[in-house]
Structures are given as C-alpha cells and as structure tokens.
Amino acid sequence: YNGDIMALRCPIVSVLGHVDHGKTSLLDRIRTTRVTTREAGGITQHIGASEIPIGTIKKVSKDLLNIFKADLSIPGILVIDTPGHEAFTSLRKRGGALADIAILVVDINEGFKPQTIEAINILKQCKTPFVVAANKLDKISGWNSINGPFITNFNEQKQHPNALTEFEIKLYENVIAPLNELGFEADVFSRVKDTTKTINVIPVSAMTGEGIPDLLIIIAGLAQKFLEQKLGLNVEGYAKGTVLEIKEEKGLGKTIDAIIYDGIAKAGDYIVIGNPDGVITSKVKALLKPKALDEMMDPRDKFKPSKQIVAATGVKISAPDLDMVIAGSPLRIVSKSEIESAKEEIVQEI
Numbered sequence: 001y002n003g004d005i006m007a008l009r010c011p012i013v014s015v016l017g018h019v020d021h022g023k024t025s026l027l028d029r030i031r032t033t034r035v036t037t038r039e040a041g042g043i044t045q046h047i048g049a050s051e052i053p054i055g056t057i058k059k060v061s062k063d064l065l066n067i068f069k070a071d072l073s074i075p076g077i078l079v080i081d082t083p084g085h086e087a088f089t090s091l092r093k094r095g096g097a098l099a100d101i102a103i104l105v106v107d108i109n110e111g112f113k114p115q116t117i118e119a120i121n122i123l124k125q126c127k128t129p130f131v132v133a134a135n136k137l138d139k140i141s142g143w144n145s146i147n148g149p150f151i152t153n154f155n156e157q158k159q160h161p162n163a164l165t166e167f168e169i170k171l172y173e174n175v176i177a178p179l180n181e182l183g184f185e186a187d188v189f190s191r192v193k194d195t196t197k198t199i200n201v202i203p204v205s206a207m208t209g210e211g212i213p214d215l216l217i218i219i220a221g222l223a224q225k226f227l228e229q230k231l232g233l234n235v236e237g238y239a240k241g242t243v244l245e246i247k248e249e250k251g252l253g254k255t256i257d258a259i260i261y262d263g264i265a266k267a268g269d270y271i272v273i274g275n276p277d278g279v280i281t282s283k284v285k286a287l288l289k290p291k292a293l294d295e296m297m298d299p300r301d302k303f304k305p306s307k308q309i310v311a312a313t314g315v316k317i318s319a320p321d322l323d324m325v326i327a328g329s330p331l332r333i334v335s336k337s338e339i340e341s342a343k344e345e346i347v348q349e350i
C-alpha cells in the first residue's frame with residue numbers, strides 16, 4: 001500500500017505454449033526450484049501458481065532497471081503455468097481467462113505448432129495482452145549463451161556472425177512471420193517503439209538463464225501498465241476467484257486450490273461457489289498459503305494458515321461440504337452479511 005487511492009494488486013501472468021517448448025523450465029529458472037524434474041514424464045498436467053515478489057524481479061533485473069526506467073509499484077507477479085499437451089485445452093482456457101497478461105513460449109528452433117496457435121486464439125478471445133518468449137536460444141549454433149540479460153549478450157555475438165545470422169533467420173521465420181500471418185506486428189523488445197501496437201518478443205534460454213532479466217522487467221512493466229488501465233479491480237472488496245482444483249489433503253479432507261484475482265479474504269469468512277446444480281455455501285475453516293517462490297500444487301508443500309489474503313494470489317481453502325465443487329467454477333469469499341449478494345453475483349457467472 002503506497003497511500004494512493006487504489007493500491008495495485010499483484011498481476012496474474014499466465015504462461016502458455018506448445019508442449020515441451022519450455023514453459024515450466026522457464027518458470028523454474030525464475031523460481032530457481034526444480035519443478036520440471038518432478039513432473040511425471042516431464043509433462044505438466046495441472047495448473048500451478050507461483051508468486052514472484054517484486055524484490056526478486058528487481059534483483060534479477062537490476063542491470064536493466066535504468067535502461068527501461070521501470071518504476072515498479074506492483075507487489076510482485078502471480079505466474080500460472082499451464083500444460084502444453086493437446087489434451088489440456090480446458091486448463092489452458094482457464095489460465096488464459098485468468099491472466100492480466102500472458103507469456104507465450106515458442107521454441108525459436110521449432111517455431112509455431114498447433115498449441116501455439118490455440119494459445120493465441122484463447123488470448124485473442126479473452127483480449128489478454130501477451131509477450132512472446134522465444135526460448136531455447138542456446139540451441140542456435142555458435143551462440144554463446146550466458147546467464148544474464150539478452151540485450152547485453154546480443155552485442156557480444158558480433159564475434160559470431162554466423163550465429164547472429166541464424167538467430168535473425170529463426171527469429172523471423174519461426175516467430176515474427178507466423179505472428180504477422182495471424183495479424184500481429186512483432187519484434188524483438190529492444191526494437192519495439194510502441195508496445196501498444198507491437199508484440200514484444202524476448203529471446204530467452206531457460207537452460208542458461210539468458211534473457212530472464214529482460215523477460216521479467218518487460219512483463220512486470222507491461223502488466224503494471226495494463227493493470228493501471230483496468231477499472232474495477234481492487235484490493236479492498238471481498239475476494240473473487242476461480243477454482244483450479246479440488247484436492248484431498250491428509251488431515252484436511254477435500255480442499256480447493258483457487259486463484260483469487262480480486263479483493264481480500266479473511267479467515268472465518270464464508271465461501272460461495274457456483275455450481276450447475278445451484279450455489280454452494282460453506283464456512284472457511286482455513287486459508288492456506290504455500291511459501292512465496294514455491295510451487296503451489298506440490299504435495300510436499302507445508303501449508304501455512306493465513307488470517308487474510310490479498311489478490312492476486314493462489315490459495316488453498318479448507319472448508320466442509322466441498323464434495324460437489326467442480327474445477328473452473330467461480331467463487332467468492334465474503335462475510336456473513338455479504339452471502340446473499342455474493343450468491344446473486346455468482347449466479348450470473350455460471
């Protein structure tokens with residue numbers, strides 16, 4: 001809270017793209033944990049959410065803060081990973097719909113694939129702005145990839161003219177031209193003059209860490225800009241969210257993993273959830289939070305009860321009578337006196 005009329009909430013950033021183009025690895029690089037190695041067959045099967053505090057972003061991107069003159073007042077970003085496998089369209093749609101801004105991950109060597117195009121169509125439908133992370137830059141032959149900013153390393157490649165040529169060709173043929181064909185102007189972020197007209201392409205390598213500072217600073221800056229334009233989102237009213245998953249937890253029974261995109265929830269509040277058979281109401285037993293920078297869906301997480309949570313955030317909700325709840329449903333967390341108006345609101349969303 002900076003004392004302004006409206007404190008900016010944490011923007012929701014969804015990561016979308018074709019299977020194996022490196023979404024989880026990229027997020028993993030940012031989080032510095034090792035989620036990719038824990039996934040069955042290396043395929044993401046559910047949506048996870050990670051909170052990246054603004055302090056982490058500023059630390060990682062410290063060399064670029066002056067260049068981009070980024071005055072960041074958001075508290076951080078909430079990043080939602082989605083699976084690229086073709087079977088998981090509904091999860092991608094949920095991720096796309098929740099997002100304030102998205103990162104479309106494209107393997108710069110492979111280019112556009114069916115789920116890349118599907119992801120763009122979801123983002124178009126939801127009117128979600130996005131940037132493109134052109135990943136696996138390290139696989140460009142002769143490219144000397146480093147753990148650091150792309151813009152400085154790019155200049156170093158002048159000693160490797162063949163690598164530079166291959167980079168420009170792959171960037172154009174595999175990323176920019178396909179975007180142009182779909183009606184988008186796009187260019188490498190350092191050449192973009194008007195970010196409202198041109199899609200920022202950020203070349204990255206999840207393997208070496210190249211371009212991660214650039215990606216973080218661009219996404220935080222753009223997310224903040226778009227949030228400032230969005231009206232009606234605040235961190236003062238009751239909590240609004242979406243059910244991601246219903247999970248059985250040892251000692252807790254059925255719990256809900258949710259993303260709260262607006263407002264505040266307090267322990268002891270009531271939860272109101274949309275359902276095709278009517279609205280479900282229950283009393284919150286606990287609002288549970290994983291530690292920052294942890295993978296929310298990891299079963300090894302130690303959940304900590306919170307007195308209060310503020311959007312945007314991922315939260316595990318423990319409450320009785322959740323048997324009929326289904327993933328994707330809208331939810332509210334409200335005080336007793338607000339239950340009836342929340343029910344009326346929820347009915348509009350089912």
Ligand code: GTP
Nearest residue numbers: 019020021022023024025043044084136205206207
């Ligand atoms: P799904 O969740 O299944 O859609 O895949 P994903 O997009 O999350 O890709 P994931 O992070 O699982 O990476 C797929 C494979 O690509 C793994 O073997 C990674 O090690 C590899 N990979 C990811 N990023 C890079 C990169 O920047 N460079 C190289 N060389 N390999 C990468």
Ligand code: NA
Nearest residue numbers: 020042043044
């Ligand atoms: Na994968």
Ligand code: MG
Nearest residue numbers: 023024043044
């Ligand atoms: Mg993945």
